[in-house]
Every structure is written in structure tokens, then in C-alpha cells.
Amino acid sequence: MENSIASLHAAESEEIKPYKIHVSSKYLDLTKKKLELTRLPHEVFLPREREWELGTPKSEIEPLIDFWLEHYTWRQRETHLNTTLPQYRTALSLPTYPPSPPLRIHFLHIKSPHTHALPLLLLPTFPLTNLSLTPLFAPLTSPSSPTSTQPFTLIVPSLPGLGFSDAFASSSTSSSSLENTAALCDALMKRLGYSHYLASATGSGVESPAGIDYHLLRILGAKHRDSCLGIHVVEPCVRAPTLREQPVAWMKFAVARLFHGSMFGYEKADFLALKAEEARLRQEKSESKSKPGLSSALSVGDEQRPLLGGRRGQSKAGHRAIGILGLREPNTFAYALCDSPVGLLSLVLSALRRRSLNHMLSHTEIIDVTQLAWLPGPEAGARFWAAALEEVEDFDKPGKRGEGERRIEDNEGGKEKEKSRVAVTVFSSDGCDGPSYICPAWASSHHSILFSQRAPGRPGIAVWEKVDVLVDGIRGLAREVERVDARLKLKPLEEIVVFEEPILEVDGEESGRERDGESVDFSAWSGEGGSVGEGEEEGHGMQLEVESPDTVVAINMRREE
Known part of the structure; x- marks a missing residue:
């Protein structure tokens, strides 16, 4: 009996x-109720040019709260995402013992x-979801000159706990969040029939929390190099030798x-960028001496450094300002964000501004980012971040180089493997305020x-x-890997079996579905994904404290030909 149940679960999980x-x-x-009941903090008057000095100002967040309440409609965004993006979900087992x-x-x-x-495995910049990467899809899948420009088939997962992916359920699995996530990504690619593939980051490693955007790719390329034939990283978390x-x-x-x-x-451009950085740092040091109190703590450049990241080249990037709020205790940090959509919006606004001072994101795009973090709950992302901090420090401690490298790069027999292949994209900052410049050659200690x-x-x-820059880096990687490895060819799965349950229609409306003898009530759902009336809402009996806020719409399932 136990064996049959185990077999059933194994079949379902695939x-x-x-x-x-x-x-x-x-x-x-x-x-909506939480937005309406928001209590905004009292502000200290500051001149307009200094209004961001203490964080997100009321003048920025109030119009967005009004927009969220009066003009933003999640049902419209939901319908748009469902009709334009081919979304899937599959259950993947973790390589842990005991099994989880x-x-x-x-x-x-x-x-x-x-x-x-x-x-191409495309990983969202942390903590965004896969639904935020849409600007990259058309340039990569359908280039204007496909005969001379390499196209890609994209697989874009959301990291565990973000978007509509399940979170790690226990401390035993989350303690190695990066390593386990890399294993899940590799398993996903193989399940889809891609025995060999490339992978790319979509954001700066040194400006991402805990350096997740770099270290996740680094582990994937090192531990799964037999299938992941090359990775593209943006501003890796590496230091000068x-x-x-x-x-x-x-x-x-x-x-x-x-x-x-x-x-x-190395290139001449590297040394010009380093020289410009040295001049900027001297100016920062000189100006900071004349700034007393708080302004001294937020010296020139610091005000624009990422709230969620650290200085370029630091291995411990990712807990500069947020660490003060208790990221080492993610539950403490999560209570505030889980109960306040405006608090989460404030954090999003601050992070966006510090990444890009004059970004052109619309109100809708900003609320989309916030909503996709708010709906599943930001607590899983906070725990992933905190666990990643510990994991990165474990294999990248200054003065102990080698321990972490062996953990990542050695095979089971202890014999060191060749370095993982990598394409590196860096930005010069042009002498502007920002973290330190990174020479691509510095990554050679970890990669080929x-x-x-x-x-x-x-x-x-x-x-x-920077869509064009990301796309050029990905194509540069593909071009070079193809030259040295003949395994990098698209081998589409001959047949992908997709299991779906039929929808039962009563008087032209979806009323339920049958699954293993069970009937699921769909009376609370509208046919077009629009608003659901109060009378219909009683039907699904959802418990917000226990269940995820998302459900899967049943659609007619068929075997793809």
C-alpha cells in the first residue's frame, strides 16, 4: 500500500x-481595506532636492496609494498575464535527506x-518574479534577423517563495537555499527535455541582496556543469586579486x-574606469569631512547605493541598510511587510530609486512589482535572503578562500573539476556615484x-x-560556447505530456471539475477572470491564514502533438 502511494506521488510530481x-x-x-486604513508617518520638512535623504518621501508614495486604490485593477493585469504568457507549474523534489x-x-x-x-534558463533578478522579465522575451526569442542573430527558447522560473512558486518549507531545506534552488532549476530543465542549456542572470550581482543574482548562477554553473554549459553573469561579486x-x-x-x-x-577601458573611480572616492572622502551628523553617514555616493545590496566587489553584499532592520531575523522583518502593502510599496520605491535615480517605470509597473510580492507574501523572500546571506558567507569568507570553492566545485571523489564557463558583463558607471568598478578578468579565479x-x-x-546589454551578453556566451562544445544544440522534447482536468459546464457556466472522484466548486470564479460578486465569493471558503492566495484555473487539458 505504501509503495503504491509513493508511486502515485512520484507520478503526480512529474x-x-x-x-x-x-x-x-x-x-x-x-x-483594498489595508490601503484605505493606511496611517502614513509624520514627515520632517526637507527641501525638495533632499527629500529622499531619509527614505521614501510622502510626496512620492501618496499618489501611488491613490492610484492603487482608484485606477489599478488586478483582474485586468491578471487577465493580461494569463493571455500573453505561457505559464506552467510542476512539482520538483529537493536533493535532501530525509526527503522533503x-x-x-x-x-x-x-x-x-x-x-x-x-x-536558455533565464533567472529573475532577486526579488522580482518571472512575470517581470517581459521586456527580454521578444528580443531573445524572435530577433529581427534570426539568420544572423541567435534566438533562444526561454525557460523562466520564479525562485522558491517568490511569485507563484512554493517556498522552502523547513529550515533544513532553506539553509542551503542557493544550492537547492540551483538543483531545482537544473531538474526543471531536464524535465522539459533540455539535457544541455545555457543560463543567464538578469541583474547586477553586487547590487542584488546577498549577491543572489551572481551566486545562484555561480553554483548552477559549477555543480551542474555537465548540463549547464555556460552562464552569463552581470557584475559578479568578485574582488581584485x-x-x-x-x-x-x-x-x-x-x-x-x-x-x-x-x-x-584586461582592457584599457578597465584601467580608465578604475582611475575614474579612484578620483570619485577621493572627492567623496573630501566632501564627507564637511558633512556632520546624519549627512556624514550618508556621504556622497552612499545615498545612491542600493538599499538592498552592497558595494561592488564585496562578497557580503546584501545586508547594508536592511540588516539594521533585522534581516538576520527574517520573521521580525516579515511582520511589518506582510501586514502593510504600503510598507512594501515604500521598500519597492526606495529600491527602484537607488538602482536607477531617474527610472521611467509607470505607476502600473511599480504596482505590478509590489503586487507580485504582496500577494504570495514577502516573508518567504525575506527568509530566502537571510539564508542566502549565511550560505554565501560560508563559502566566501575572506581569508578562507578554498573551503567554499571545494564545496561548490569539487566532484564526489574530491578531484577538482575545470572551471565553469562564463560570460561577464560589467558597467563602468562613467565616474558617477555608485559602487566600485569590477574588472571582468577578476572573475577568472572562479570561472573560465x-x-x-x-x-x-x-x-x-x-x-x-539595459535590455540590449543583457541580450548582447547572452548571445556572446552562446557564440563562444558553441565554438567549444558541440552539445549545445536544441533537442526539443518529442512529446510533452500535460495533465489537465476537464471543466464541467452547466448552463454555459463553469460549475466545477472532477478529479479523482472529487468535485471542486467553481461557483466563486468568473469566466473571464473579472471581479467576483459577494454572493459567489461564499463558495470557495478560502482561509487567508493558511492557504496561498492563488488558485489554478482549470482549462481543457490535452496531450500536445
């Missing part, structure tokens, strides 16, 4: 189910119309810097660098503002 977002109307009503329940991972599978497309830890790399850096020459992976590019300015919100 299903790939089309997914449609449908948030409970009760949850949307709760959100599978996690349902929400992902997009966007197939290119071109037969020579390559499979030192004489004590990397004498050979240090000597190469010193020689290249002395001659400002293009050698050992196949391609590198240096872009002007800051990374900003790369998903929206």
Missing part, C-alpha cells in the same frame, strides 16, 4: 501543468519560432595595470571567461533599462 493566475477576491478585498515534500515551481516556457534556437591569496593573478593584474595594456583578459563586455553607465534596473 506532471507539467498549464497554470492560470487567479487570486481570491477575499484577498483582493483585504488589500516536492516544491511546485511556477515557470514560463516561451518557445522560439526558429528551429535553431538554443535553450591579492598577492597572498592569488599571487599569479595578482601579478597579471599588476603588469596589465602598469602598462594599461590589453593583456591577461569565454566572453566579456563593458557597458557605460550604471546597470540600473537592467531588465527594463
Whole structure:
């Protein structure tokens, strides 16, 4: 009996189910009430040019609260996402002992119309979801010149606990959140039939919380290099080599810097950027001496450094200001954000501004980002972040280089493998306020660098503002990997089996579905994903304290031909 149940669970866990977002109307009503009952803090008067000095000002957040209440309609956004993006969810088991329940991972599978497309795992910049990466999809899947420009078939998951992916359920699994997430991503690609693939970040590693955008790709490329044939990273969390830890790399850096020459992976642009940074830092130091009190703590450049990240080149990026609020105790941090959509909106506004001072995101796009964090609850993201901090510090402690590398890169027998292949994209900042410049060659201590590019300015919100740079980095990686590895070819799955349950229609309306002899009441759902009336709402009996706010819309299931 136990064996049969285990077999049944195993079969169910391998299903790939089309997914449609449908948030409970009760949850949307709760959100509206919380917005209406918001109590905003009293403000200290500051001149307009200094109004962001203490964080998100009331003048910025009040119009967005009004927009959220009066003009923003989640049902319209929900319908748009459901009709434009091919969404799926599948349950994947974690490589843990004792075994833990599978996690349902929400992902997009966007197939290119071109037969020579390559499979690409596209990871959202933390803490965004896969639904926020839409500006990248068309340029990657359907380039204007597909014969001369490499197209890709995209697989875009949401990380565990973000969007509509399940969160890690226990401390034993979340304590290795990055390693387990990398294993889940690799398992997802193999389940979809992609035995070999490329992977890319979509945001700056050093400006992401705990360096997640870099370290997750780093682990994926190192521990799953037999299937992940190359990774593209943006501003990796690496430092200049030192004489004590990397004498050979240090000597190469010193020689290249002395001659400002293009050698050992360095370019003249690297040294121009480093020189501009040194001049900026001298100016910061000089100006900070004349700023007493709080202004001294927020010296030039610090005001624009990411609230959710750290200085470029630091391995412990990700807990600068937020750490003061208790990120080491994520539950303490989560209570405030789980109960206040406006508090979460304030954090989003601050993070967006510090990433890109003059970003052009619309009110709708800002509320979309906030809503996709608010609906599933931000607590899982906070725990993922806190666990990632501990995990990164475990294998990247200064003065203990090697322990972490062995943990990531050694095979089971303890023999060191070749370095993972990587394409590196960095930004020069053009001498503007911001964290330190990173030379692509510094990543050679962890990776085999196949391609590198240096872009002007800051990374900003790369998903929206640096699409061309990200796409060029991904294509540069693909071009170089294809030259050295013949395994990188698209081998589409001959047949993907997708299990779906039929919808029962009564008088032209969806009234329920049958599943294993059970009938599920759909009386609370509207046919077009629109608003649900109060009379219908009684039908689903959702418990907000226990269940997720999302449900899956049943649609006619068929075996793809």
C-alpha cells in the first residue's frame, strides 16, 4: 500500500501543468481595506532636492496609494498575464535527506519560432518574479534577423517563495537555499527535455541582496556543469586579486595595470574606469569631512547605493541598510511587510530609486512589482535572503578562500573539476556615484571567461533599462560556447505530456471539475477572470491564514502533438 502511494506521488510530481493566475477576491478585498486604513508617518520638512535623504518621501508614495486604490485593477493585469504568457507549474523534489515534500515551481516556457534556437534558463533578478522579465522575451526569442542573430527558447522560473512558486518549507531545506534552488532549476530543465542549456542572470550581482543574482548562477554553473554549459553573469561579486591569496593573478593584474595594456583578459577601458573611480572616492572622502551628523553617514555616493545590496566587489553584499532592520531575523522583518502593502510599496520605491535615480517605470509597473510580492507574501523572500546571506558567507569568507570553492566545485571523489564557463558583463558607471568598478578578468579565479563586455553607465534596473546589454551578453556566451562544445544544440522534447482536468459546464457556466472522484466548486470564479460578486465569493471558503492566495484555473487539458 505504501509503495503504491509513493508511486502515485512520484507520478503526480512529474506532471507539467498549464497554470492560470487567479487570486481570491477575499484577498483582493483585504488589500483594498489595508490601503484605505493606511496611517502614513509624520514627515520632517526637507527641501525638495533632499527629500529622499531619509527614505521614501510622502510626496512620492501618496499618489501611488491613490492610484492603487482608484485606477489599478488586478483582474485586468491578471487577465493580461494569463493571455500573453505561457505559464506552467510542476512539482520538483529537493536533493535532501530525509526527503522533503516536492516544491511546485511556477515557470514560463516561451518557445522560439526558429528551429535553431538554443535553450536558455533565464533567472529573475532577486526579488522580482518571472512575470517581470517581459521586456527580454521578444528580443531573445524572435530577433529581427534570426539568420544572423541567435534566438533562444526561454525557460523562466520564479525562485522558491517568490511569485507563484512554493517556498522552502523547513529550515533544513532553506539553509542551503542557493544550492537547492540551483538543483531545482537544473531538474526543471531536464524535465522539459533540455539535457544541455545555457543560463543567464538578469541583474547586477553586487547590487542584488546577498549577491543572489551572481551566486545562484555561480553554483548552477559549477555543480551542474555537465548540463549547464555556460552562464552569463552581470557584475559578479568578485574582488581584485591579492598577492597572498592569488599571487599569479595578482601579478597579471599588476603588469596589465602598469602598462594599461590589453593583456591577461584586461582592457584599457578597465584601467580608465578604475582611475575614474579612484578620483570619485577621493572627492567623496573630501566632501564627507564637511558633512556632520546624519549627512556624514550618508556621504556622497552612499545615498545612491542600493538599499538592498552592497558595494561592488564585496562578497557580503546584501545586508547594508536592511540588516539594521533585522534581516538576520527574517520573521521580525516579515511582520511589518506582510501586514502593510504600503510598507512594501515604500521598500519597492526606495529600491527602484537607488538602482536607477531617474527610472521611467509607470505607476502600473511599480504596482505590478509590489503586487507580485504582496500577494504570495514577502516573508518567504525575506527568509530566502537571510539564508542566502549565511550560505554565501560560508563559502566566501575572506581569508578562507578554498573551503567554499571545494564545496561548490569539487566532484564526489574530491578531484577538482575545470572551471565553469562564463560570460561577464560589467558597467563602468562613467565616474558617477555608485559602487566600485569590477574588472571582468577578476572573475577568472572562479570561472573560465569565454566572453566579456563593458557597458557605460550604471546597470540600473537592467531588465527594463539595459535590455540590449543583457541580450548582447547572452548571445556572446552562446557564440563562444558553441565554438567549444558541440552539445549545445536544441533537442526539443518529442512529446510533452500535460495533465489537465476537464471543466464541467452547466448552463454555459463553469460549475466545477472532477478529479479523482472529487468535485471542486467553481461557483466563486468568473469566466473571464473579472471581479467576483459577494454572493459567489461564499463558495470557495478560502482561509487567508493558511492557504496561498492563488488558485489554478482549470482549462481543457490535452496531450500536445
